[in-house]
Amino acid sequence: xxxxxxxxxxxxxxxxxxxxxxxxxxxxxxxxxxxxxxxxxxxxxxxxxxxxxxxxxxxxxxxxxxxxxxxxxxxxxxxxxxxxxxxxxxxxxxxxxxxxxxxxxxxxxxxxxxxxxxxxxxxxxxxxxxxxxxxxxxxxxxxxxxxxxxxxxxxxxxxxxxxxxxxxxxxxxxxxxxxxxxxxxxxxxxxxxxxxxxxxxxxxxxxxxxxxxxxxxxxxxxxxxxxxxxxxxxxxxxxxxxxxxxxxxxxxxxxxxxxxxxxxxxxxxxxxxxxxxxxxxxxxxxxxxxxxxxxxxx
Numbered sequence: 627x628x629x630x631x632x633x634x635x636x637x638x639x640x641x642x643x644x645x646x647x648x649x650x651x652x653x654x655x656x657x658x659x660x661x662x663x664x665x666x667x668x669x670x671x672x673x674x675x676x677x678x679x680x681x682x683x684x685x686x687x688x689x690x691x692x693x694x695x696x697x698x699x700x701x702x703x704x705x706x707x708x709x710x711x712x713x714x715x716x717x718x719x720x721x722x723x724x725x726x727x728x729x730x731x732x733x734x735x736x737x738x739x740x741x742x743x744x745x746x747x748x749x750x751x752x753x754x755x756x757x758x759x760x761x762x763x764x765x766x767x768x769x770x771x772x773x774x775x776x777x778x779x780x781x782x783x784x785x786x787x788x789x790x791x792x793x794x795x796x797x798x799x800x801x802x803x804x805x806x807x808x809x810x811x812x813x814x815x816x817x818x819x820x821x822x823x824x825x826x827x828x829x830x831x832x833x834x835x836x837x838x839x840x841x842x843x844x845x846x847x848x849x850x851x852x853x854x855x856x857x858x859x860x861x862x863x864x865x866x867x868x869x870x871x872x873x874x875x876x877x878x879x880x881x882x883x884x885x886x887x888x889x890x891x892x893x894x895x896x897x898x899x900x901x902x903x904x905x906x907x908x909x910x911x912x913x914x915x916x917x918x919x920x921x922x923x924x
Contacts, residue, residue, distance in 0.1 A: 736910040788845040811904040
């Protein structure tokens with residue numbers, strides 16, 4: 627004969643109707659086994675959360691609605707905090723976007739300017755062609771046909787060659803580029819370059835301005851004395867490694883990309899992006915870098 631059991635106390639019943647009656651009006655020994663709730667106002671014991679909510683609305687409506695109000699206020703506070711966080715993220719993303727647009731615009735302007743400078747450089751090189759031919763045929767391939775050039779050539783030939791090897795630059799960045807350099811922007815990059823890239827152990831410059839008015843620099847390599855127009859070679863070797871180092875070691879955006887905004891304020895973020903943009907722009911707008919560098923290596 628089929629029987630039916632209570633899932634709480636395992637009492638056996640002959641019919642489903644008996645089980646339903648037992649569940650809806652259980653004896654005390656079955657109540658003790660079930661998950662039950664006690665009303666904090668009248669100490670009445672109830673079985674289900676739904677029953678307790680209905681009971682509290684009748685037993686003490688003020689308490690019930692106070693709890694409901696606290697629950698809504700807590701949720702509102704949480705949503706307000708999340709909203710503030712999202713607004714901060716949005717402001718930062720908007721600033722990043724504006725910086726990127728500004729960099730792209732600067733790149734376009736620089737390309738146009740570079741074409742004009744290239745034309746001017748080609749015209750100057752054409753005028754110097756005869757001198758270059760004499761240099762190739764001469765015994766001393768580093769001689770420049772003017773007195774100032776001769777002095778620079780003699781000076782550079784008496785000192786070590788400039789080392790622009792990527793490993794050397796990365797090593798100097800790792801050991802010597804500091805937060806102070808970064809926060810000084812272009813001037814900080816110039817200070818680092820002079821102190822650790824173009825100056826030898828005796829304090830002598832290995833990269834000099836041979837014609838400051840035209841932004842022409844010279845340094846010594848295995849092939850002799852090299853002319854560097856607008857510091858192009860120096861910036862080309864230094865800048866990408868500098869930006870890679872900054873992103874890996876100083877770029878604090880890595881911390882808040884994962885949502886950690888609490889340690890940042892808008893003033894700090896604005897200052898950071900300003901200096902980052904200033905250093906990023908050196909590659910495309912080298913004038914400010916050259917302007918600070920030149921007086922110190924004439």
